[in-house]
Amino acid sequence: LTRRGIVAIVSTAVMGRSITDARALGPGADAGGRRPGVEAPPEGTLASPGSGVVAARTLVEAAGLVELAGRAAVEAGDWPDARAAVAQASALAARAGRLAAANAEALARARLELDRARRGTHPQDLEPALRDAAAVPLRIAETAADVLELASLVAARSPADVAVDAAAAATLATAAARVAASLVAVNLVLGEDDPLAVQARALVARLMARAREVAG
Amino acid sequence: VSRLPRAAAATAPPPPVAAPELDDAALVARCRSGDEAAWTELVRRFSRYVLAIAAGAYRLPPPDAEDAFQEVFALTYVHLHELRRDTAFRPWLAQLTRRICGQIAQRRGQQALVEPPSDRPDPDDAIGELEVALDVQRALRRLPADCGAVLDRFFCQDQSYATIGDELGLPAGTIASRISRCLRRLRDVAAETGREDRDRRPPLER
Numbered sequence: 001l002t003r004r005g006i007v008a009i010v011s012t013a014v015m016g017r018s019i020t021d022a023r024a025l026g027p028g029a030d031a032g033g034r035r036p037g038v039e040a041p042p043e044g045t046l047a048s049p050g051s052g053v054v055a056a057r058t059l060v061e062a063a064g065l066v067e068l069a070g071r072a073a074v075e076a077g078d079w080p081d082a083r084a085a086v087a088q089a090s091a092l093a094a095r096a097g098r099l100a101a102a103n104a105e106a107l108a109r110a111r112l113e114l115d116r117a118r119r120g121t122h123p124q125d126l127e128p129a130l131r132d133a134a135a136v137p138l139r140i141a142e143t144a145a146d147v148l149e150l151a152s153l154v155a156a157r158s159p160a161d162v163a164v165d166a167a168a169a170a171t172l173a174t175a176a177a178r179v180a181a182s183l184v185a186v187n188l189v190l191g192e193d194d195p196l197a198v199q200a201r202a203l204v205a206r207l208m209a210r211a212r213e214v215a216g
Numbered sequence: 217v218s219r220l221p222r223a224a225a226a227t228a229p230p231p232p233v234a235a236p237e238l239d240d241a242a243l244v245a246r247c248r249s250g251d252e253a254a255w256t257e258l259v260r261r262f263s264r265y266v267l268a269i270a271a272g273a274y275r276l277p278p279p280d281a282e283d284a285f286q287e288v289f290a291l292t293y294v295h296l297h298e299l300r301r302d303t304a305f306r307p308w309l310a311q312l313t314r315r316i317c318g319q320i321a322q323r324r325g326q327q328a329l330v331e332p333p334s335d336r337p338d339p340d341d342a343i344g345e346l347e348v349a350l351d352v353q354r355a356l357r358r359l360p361a362d363c364g365a366v367l368d369r370f371f372c373q374d375q376s377y378a379t380i381g382d383e384l385g386l387p388a389g390t391i392a393s394r395i396s397r398c399l400r401r402l403r404d405v406a407a408e409t410g411r412e413d414r415d416r417r418p419p420l421e422r
Contacts, residue, residue, distance in 0.1 A: 080400065081393070081396035081397070081400065083399070083403075084395065084396035084397075084399035084400060085392075085396060087399060088370070088392060088395055088396070091370065091371055095374050098374075142376040142378065142379070143376065145376065145377070145378060146376050146377050146392075149377055149388075149389070149391075149392055150392050153392050153393070203378075206378075
């Protein structure tokens with residue numbers, strides 16, 4: 001194990017304790033198990049922006065890990081394409097950030113139109129809103145496939161102590177893709193045979209096959 | 217811009233050339249010699265630059281940015297013959313655009329952004345970023361078409377590796393590596409272009 005690997009394991013163990021038994025971390029944690037600085041959401045608001053936004057934000061972090069490993073490869077100096085990999089990782093992180101914002105917007109609009117349709121007003125606006133709410137997660141899943149591809153490339157060419165970060169990025173991207181693809185069908189409400197849903201399933205199938213190749 | 221510049225009116229225009237192929241200095245030289253196709257290309261090439269300074273760096277609302285655009289190119293048409301060196305066109309245009317945008321902002325009763333509010337980007341920084349973007353755009357034009365297409369699709373159009381592969385008939389698994397190779401070529405071309413620019417400048421400016 002490298003020093004970095006040990007640090008990662010210790011950090012994970014501490015994080016695990018904070019999730020399962022926050023009180024064990026000391027008097028700073030409240031009775032609900034929240035650590036200092038983690039505020040309870042205001043009454044009447046959602047605790048999370050939703051799984052599509054979380055999937056996109058996960059991709060921002062995953063692409064950041066790829067960028068970190070790529071920068072280490074630049075410093076190591078034995079991979080001529082390292083700088084270009086960093087540029088791609090940075091572009092994918094920015095793209096995922098934009099998709100997180102777009103997803104939050106599309107979801108809010110879909111919720112509004114669903115509410116209006118239930119009250120019998122503007123029913124014609126519902127389908128485009130639902131379609132947007134399904135199209136953005138599909139873009140998130142596509143971006144996840146790109147992060148997986150780039151992560152596997154960087155993991156194979158970066159120094160061993162950061163290759164683990166690129167491999168972690170591949171795992172995160174795979175999870176984000178599955179989450180995003182599952183949202184496509186759910187958000188559509190129109191049925192599993194909709195072309196968007198079919199496209200999402202095909203994308204996930206390809207991605208899972210690629211993830212198995214990368215892992216194996 | 218519908219008439220030839222005064223400086224060029226007395227001389228017969230040279231035969232038209234494929235203006236998009238010309239570098240900026242050569243394009244400016246063609247404009248000064250009265251080539252209308254070159255003027256069209258000059259406006260096309262720098263229109264986004266001028267609008268970006270007006271709307272991005274000076275935050276002019278769209279109608280004012282449009283006024284600035286018209287005025288900048290009208291003055292360019294009239295005064296281009298006063299430009300001493302064709303290689304200095306871009307900074308000359310930037311300076312002209314700044315002046316016009318500042319005047320319009322003042323005319324409209326806005327703050328002239330001599331001291332921009334802290335929540336706004338400094339116009340100089342914004343223009344610096346535009347300069348870099350223009351350099352990249354210029355280098356992109358000198359890349360082989362297939363490389364330019366791949367980079368444009370990934371970085372500008374946000375296309376996925378799979379979409380790029382499908383549309384260009386390339387295996388999706390090779391796109392990331394292809395982008396890397398094209399970025400390296402872009403860097404080489406940009407470095408070469410920078411060297412050419414330095415070589416063209418008079419020795420005192422180097």
